[in-house]
Amino acid sequence: MTETLLARSITVSSSQPLLALDDVSMAFRTRRGLFRSGEVTAVAGVSLAIARGETVALVGESGSGKTTVGRVSLRLLQPTSGRVVFDKQDITDVPEERLNWLRKRTAIVFQDPFSSLNPYMTVADLIAEPLVIDGLKDAGVRRAQVRAALAAVDLTPTDRFVNRHPSSMSGGQRQRVGIARALIRNPDYMVADEPVSMVDASSRVEILNLLHGLQRERGVTFLYITHDIASARHFAGRIAVMHLGSIVETGSARQVIDHPVHPYTRALIAAVPEPDPANRFLRRSTEQWQDTPGVAIHADCPHGGSLTLPAVLLEVSGDPGHAVACHLEPPRGR
């Protein structure tokens, strides 16, 4: 039983990832009150590689740094340290005016279909906006592309939707408009940031199936950001669990959920109210994990580890690709 210390970049099946984050950290300056200022480390030492056509789910609770990782991966944010590599090109320090090509190949779908769409624009104008920004002048071509995008997200017959306003549509329909807008440039890589958290439970599957279809049919590569770990099992091949800005566990979705190693992952999974008669009236909580970095880690830690030490990702023995963060010594598999 030997555990392998993983290389800093977690290797994936494909030798050439479409997107790679290497030891990325992101600190934000904060201003509180007039004179106090400080720094929040939103992301600390994250390495993640996503193969072409793969879906990786980034799960974790609010404030754990998921959105920040997503935004860094799109170079909407420039990381404080670490490298961002997209399709073999290091984009870490490329200035915005030389990133047009990246903007055309990438897209983001937001959490809140209500606030992210301008209620005064028609569906057609909203979806066509990126094309207008790209300087596509031919209105006929734009219209055709908008219709194709509407059809791709199943808002059909498209005539019934082009002139509507988001305010008159259901949450699920609005999210489809958001996806159509993200699709219009035919991106290779999409970040879907909590795309269904504001959508009814019964309509979530439809939206997730839609994204899944884009992956299968167009080979789109996805970073799926969610706090719904159950959905990650069904819509992502791989999961990375984030806590306090770091990845604490990663592996195939099935392995991480069925055989979690890190105690935080276990707490996160136990917090899910699965509709199962054996799983009712339980006290669920990840509260003991609300520590701030630098404070002694959770009592469950078999080694009494401390977050003051940098964690290393160790591969779980007998489970290739399944890795867990440890501050002191190698974990004992499952």
Add this chain to the structure above:
Amino acid sequence: MTPLLAVDDLHLWYDADGGKVVRAVDGVSFTLEQRGEALGIVGESGSGKSSLALALMRMLPKNVARFDGAVRLAGRELTPLSDDQFRREIRWQRIAMVFQGAMSVLNPVLRIGEQIAEPLLLERRYDKARARARVRDLLERVGLPAGFASRYPHELSGGQRQRIGIATALALDPDVLILDEPTSALDVSVQAQIMNLLKDLKEDPGISMLFITHDIGLASDLCDRIAVTYAGEQMEVGPAERVLVAPRHPYSQLLLASLPRLHSDVPPRTMPGDPPDLTAIPAGCRFHPRCPYAWEDCLNHPPGIPLPDGGHARCWLNDPVVAGDRYQIQLRPTEAARD
């Protein structure tokens, strides 16, 4: 025994544009039998859940087209009460509510303590000093330090604001607490904390709850019984442990099958068809346009057919005479639910 809350054939319709009528609550009946019981009202967005809550609180908009039905609280008939009596004796006193999106309901310029004290000071129920002491108790009960009384809403996280909403609703020791999607804007961990608080309040002091949600898993974590709502009607009511594994209405079955399961590889299924338009409810069984089992008899409106566990299901498949060979055949537990 007299049930704590008994609702019988409740209707709340709204006038809408073009002379249309929205039948948001359309003949709803249920009971809360005793203290400390929680009933989950589960349904898709637009099925009339919030309207049911507002009807029980008698907080009605101007465009009401129809409002009737019987509501009895511990045997007392509430329907004949004047609006004034209802406001003085029932709303907040006996039936209280935490609103959907309670986070945005808080007044940004009022300190938390003042907001919680509002129902206490109303009608001069408490003097200032007693109100202050009561606010401290309430904050403690929802797990917040007393110092929060002097904070403003923007200084609180989403979960903390939701705790304030709950504290405010508890101010006058109501018998029934209505919670309208109390955690839908929160992430799993904060949601778990709020649910823990609700589980505590259900035990002690034994508050009865109507827990409104679109998430049947969440409902089953807190509730003894579940009422599955569709297009203004209750499709199935029964003990949560039975509804989860052996739903007797096709809609409940599909709702369960649409949830991604944590420990099963059975893929979640999409709900067929479109959500109903409450201004044009289909005749007969209102689920029939989306129901995979529908047949001719489904064009007649099914009653709530009693089930052995005291619940009922509004589907002809549960009536041996009407269903004939179809009787219960289709209603085996779903694969997903059995896992």
